[in-house]
Amino acid sequence: MKLLKVDTVDEARRKLLDCCAKIMPRTEERGLLDVAGRILAEDKYSKENIPPYRRSIMDGYAVRSKDLGAAGDMIPTMLKESGEVVLGVDPAGLTVEPGQCVYVPTGGYVPEGADAVVMVEYCERFGDGMLAVSKSAAAGENVVSIGEDVSEGELILKKGRKLRPQDIGVMAACGVTSASVLVPWKVTVISTGDELVSPDTVPGPGQIRDINTYTIASRSAEEGFEVVKTISVKDDRDKLASVIEEAKKDSDVVIISGGSSQGKKDMTADLIGEAADQGVLTHGIAAKPGKPTITGFDKKSSTLFIGLPGHPAAALIVYEQTLIKVWRDITGREEERTIRAKVNVNVPSAPGRMTFQLVKLGEGDIPEAIPIFARSGMIAPVSSADGYFVMSENQEGIRPGDMVDVHLWK
Amino acid sequence: MKLLKVDTVDEARRKLLDCCAKIMPRTEERGLLDVAGRILAEDKYSKENIPPYRRSIMDGYAVRSKDLGAAGDMIPTMLKESGEVVLGVDPAGLTVEPGQCVYVPTGGYVPEGADAVVMVEYCERFGDGMLAVSKSAAAGENVVSIGEDVSEGELILKKGRKLRPQDIGVMAACGVTSASVLVPWKVTVISTGDELVSPDTVPGPGQIRDINTYTIASRSAEEGFEVVKTISVKDDRDKLASVIEEAKKDSDVVIISGGSSQGKKDMTADLIGEAADQGVLTHGIAAKPGKPTITGFDKKSSTLFIGLPGHPAAALIVYEQTLIKVWRDITGREEERTIRAKVNVNVPSAPGRMTFQLVKLGEGDIPEAIPIFARSGMIAPVSSADGYFVMSENQEGIRPGDMVDVHLWK
Numbered sequence: 001m002k003l004l005k006v007d008t009v010d011e012a013r014r015k016l017l018d019c020c021a022k023i024m025p026r027t028e029e030r031g032l033l034d035v036a037g038r039i040l041a042e043d044k045y046s047k048e049n050i051p052p053y054r055r056s057i058m059d060g061y062a063v064r065s066k067d068l069g070a071a072g073d074m075i076p077t078m079l080k081e082s083g084e085v086v087l088g089v090d091p092a093g094l095t096v097e098p099g100q101c102v103y104v105p106t107g108g109y110v111p112e113g114a115d116a117v118v119m120v121e122y123c124e125r126f127g128d129g130m131l132a133v134s135k136s137a138a139a140g141e142n143v144v145s146i147g148e149d150v151s152e153g154e155l156i157l158k159k160g161r162k163l164r165p166q167d168i169g170v171m172a173a174c175g176v177t178s179a180s181v182l183v184p185w186k187v188t189v190i191s192t193g194d195e196l197v198s199p200d201t202v203p204g205p206g207q208i209r210d211i212n213t214y215t216i217a218s219r220s221a222e223e224g225f226e227v228v229k230t231i232s233v234k235d236d237r238d239k240l241a242s243v244i245e246e247a248k249k250d251s252d253v254v255i256i257s258g259g260s261s262q263g264k265k266d267m268t269a270d271l272i273g274e275a276a277d278q279g280v281l282t283h284g285i286a287a288k289p290g291k292p293t294i295t296g297f298d299k300k301s302s303t304l305f306i307g308l309p310g311h312p313a314a315a316l317i318v319y320e321q322t323l324i325k326v327w328r329d330i331t332g333r334e335e336e337r338t339i340r341a342k343v344n345v346n347v348p349s350a351p352g353r354m355t356f357q358l359v360k361l362g363e364g365d366i367p368e369a370i371p372i373f374a375r376s377g378m379i380a381p382v383s384s385a386d387g388y389f390v391m392s393e394n395q396e397g398i399r400p401g402d403m404v405d406v407h408l409w410k
Numbered sequence: 411m412k413l414l415k416v417d418t419v420d421e422a423r424r425k426l427l428d429c430c431a432k433i434m435p436r437t438e439e440r441g442l443l444d445v446a447g448r449i450l451a452e453d454k455y456s457k458e459n460i461p462p463y464r465r466s467i468m469d470g471y472a473v474r475s476k477d478l479g480a481a482g483d484m485i486p487t488m489l490k491e492s493g494e495v496v497l498g499v500d501p502a503g504l505t506v507e508p509g510q511c512v513y514v515p516t517g518g519y520v521p522e523g524a525d526a527v528v529m530v531e532y533c534e535r536f537g538d539g540m541l542a543v544s545k546s547a548a549a550g551e552n553v554v555s556i557g558e559d560v561s562e563g564e565l566i567l568k569k570g571r572k573l574r575p576q577d578i579g580v581m582a583a584c585g586v587t588s589a590s591v592l593v594p595w596k597v598t599v600i601s602t603g604d605e606l607v608s609p610d611t612v613p614g615p616g617q618i619r620d621i622n623t624y625t626i627a628s629r630s631a632e633e634g635f636e637v638v639k640t641i642s643v644k645d646d647r648d649k650l651a652s653v654i655e656e657a658k659k660d661s662d663v664v665i666i667s668g669g670s671s672q673g674k675k676d677m678t679a680d681l682i683g684e685a686a687d688q689g690v691l692t693h694g695i696a697a698k699p700g701k702p703t704i705t706g707f708d709k710k711s712s713t714l715f716i717g718l719p720g721h722p723a724a725a726l727i728v729y730e731q732t733l734i735k736v737w738r739d740i741t742g743r744e745e746e747r748t749i750r751a752k753v754n755v756n757v758p759s760a761p762g763r764m765t766f767q768l769v770k771l772g773e774g775d776i777p778e779a780i781p782i783f784a785r786s787g788m789i790a791p792v793s794s795a796d797g798y799f800v801m802s803e804n805q806e807g808i809r810p811g812d813m814v815d816v817h818l819w820k
Contacts, residue, residue: 032609033640036628050790053615057786088604088645090615107605107720107787109616149788156790164819165628169722170793172609172624194498195517199442199582205463205500206519214582218446218575230443235498310517312579337818339749340775365750365813366775376467377517378559380460380566383580403775408747409574410820 006284019297038181046174049147062114076132117142160332188247212257268307272296288350289314338405341369347398416694429707448591456584459557472524486542527552570742598657622667678717682706698760699724748815751779757808
């Protein structure tokens with residue numbers, strides 16, 4: 001057995017990041033209705049003031065506030081209607097002179113001269129174009145000023161933003177019709193192992209159903225990656241090597257899952273070493289669970305490799321804490337919000353290793369993070385967990401009452 | 411102007427729910443790699459014990475723990491290797507008799523007779539099939555017992571679960587190869603208004619760019635709905651009526667956005683009244699913002715209608731608090747987790763109305779919810795918000811120090 005120095009999770013990630021500096025993800029320009037959930041590849045500025053004209057937020061009458069100084073319930077002020085704003089019709093020429101008012105619907109243009117809008121509820125038509133207004137108005141009341149929503153030249157969305165519906169809305173408002181977004185990584189998920197059978201097979205003695213292909217492929221899709229292929233391969237070195245070579249052609253990332261035993265791990269490392277012109281970057285990480293993690297990089301084809309541990313919880317969390325974090329780093333995407341929670345029991349950490357602890361999250365002002373212990377290879381505890389927290393390499397475990405940041409699975 | 415009794419948000423939702431009782435969403439059976447993010451339509455049980463045999467969580471030797479009572483660093487116990495478990499190979503006939511041991515790789519079958527596995531690190535081969543073990547073992551050590559992960563007949567996933575990667579993993583482990591999931595609603599988003607122009611047009615005086623179509627269509631897709639069509643229509647009653655009739659044919663939900671002024675709202679209500687054989691259910695809700703919300707139901711074509719307010723924040727939040735909540739209710743989907751946060755300022759509520767308050771979320775053990783005020787029609791504040799909290803109809807506003815539950819936008 002080779003003696004190898006394991007990397008910390010941070011070191012493993014930094015090595016991957018260094019490689020990614022050479023393969024920044026591609027970008028593509030897409031229309032507004034096709035960018036939801038995608039990651040913005042550029043800062044977006046508005047070229048215009050929004051609104052471009054003063055806009056009423058009510059159905060009402062545009063007035064000069066000075067005219068209504070004395071207006072009240074008992075003694076209304078009489079104004080002369082000098083016109084009406086119709087949505088979608090150019091209000092050219094409409095003005096509000098002293099003693100005048102103009103009807104304006106919600107969203108409508110507030111004509112020159114007016115500085116406020118009085119809601120229809122406080123107005124009564126008296127015929128002959130006269131309007132009784134029973135309420136005074138402050139300057140600016142019910143009027144959105146030019147550029148109050150978005151001003152010309154303003155940064156509306158930052159690079160790295162995962163575009164939400166309202167972000168798409170703000171682009172629409174500013175006349176931005178498309179956005180440069182990142183082309184998600186293409187990933188191939190290869191599972192290896194003579195003992196692995198597919199879920200539709202009843203495992204015989206010594207066999208086990210393939211889990212990680214399904215979790216890792218689904219997690220990849222959840223992150224927005226394109227899953228090019230999932231493929232299960234027996235422990236046939238030549239066959240595996242050719243599957244990996246094939247995957248290099250059309251994938252940014254090749255994930256090899258399964259093979260958690262010592263012999264298997266070595267074969268995965270050897271195969272990555274052969275396929276990657278920059279060789280194996282990391283052979284083992286200081287993480288619990290997650291030690292048998294292997295990474296590599298092929299510069300020529302711009303392909304990242306990761307061999308994930310066989311333990312389903314480890315595979316999922318290591319995938320998130322290495323490759324997915326790297327993806328977020330290079331794309332400038334904000335980290336997901338973690339939830340502050342309190343632990344009420346002792347939780348040991350593994351000295352010198354980053355420790356990942358599955359939890360179920362309680363309710364309350366400060367929710368309780370209730371540890372869930374999954375023994376190696378178990379999947380049900382992972383499915384019942386709401387997320388996990390991380391203890392750093394130097395942390396001496398958690399004592400009752402300690403606060404942790406829970407990475408929430410949705 | 412018609413005088414109409416507005417519904418509370420709860421009443422509006424209950425009316426929609428009553429209609430939905432007649433149009434439970436369709437289900438479809440899909441393979442494991444195609445159900446991520448979909449909502450499970452049935453309770454899923456395991457028909458098997460997982461693992462189906464006792465499994466080692468280490469590379470090591472299967473032993474009888476009693477044999478190692480005296481084993482230690484100084485005086486190892488000698489055992490006879492009686493065989494080796496190979497992954498994927500039927501270990502039929504392999505047993506561990508007193509004084510014997512069997513090599514077992516991680517994930518491998520623990521043979522009859524053995525009750526523990528000692529890690530390879532504590533074992534040394536002495537030739538002639540003899541092994542020196544320098545550590546005692548507790549019964550059960552490093553062995554996952556039959557059914558310890560999932561037991562036969564156990565409920566593994568509940569109806570209504572939005573399937574996460576690890577949920578798909580647990581199904582794979584249990585030999586579940588497909589799942590009955592809900593067919594998402596098909597929605598058509600219609601925007602109306604003579605004043606609306608598309609984002610690629612510079613609005614002239616009296617015109618405004620269409621925002622809500624983009625936010626509502628994107629939000630629909632985010633929820634998993636299928637957006638059949640988005641269409642912008644001028645305020646032409648006949649044209650609108652025919653677009654609505656068309657949408658009824660292939661949509662579960664017809665969303666009409668725009669038209670927030672009084673006259674427009676009446677037209678939307680009239681059109682929904684004509685298109686829906688059960689008529690208008692709700693004409694106005696007691697919400698701030700969000701009053702001009704209209705719902706209806708056509709039983710014959712099983713179509714829900716909603717006319718959303720023009721205010722982008724209101725449209726988005728009302729959509730979430732009515733239709734999307736109804737979808738979650740009928741599908742049994744768990745509510746999204748809200749974040750408990752503290753407000754440090756006074757926030758007024760609208761008496762008798764449910765009030766939605768946009769916020770930005772701070773950091774810390776108890777994050778601060780910082781109110782963001784969006785005047786009617788503004789979109790930038792909605793895009794800068796992390797979410798919103800709800801004040802109920804009877805709540806007298808928020809005082810500094812009050813805790814709220816923030817609905818987080820991702």
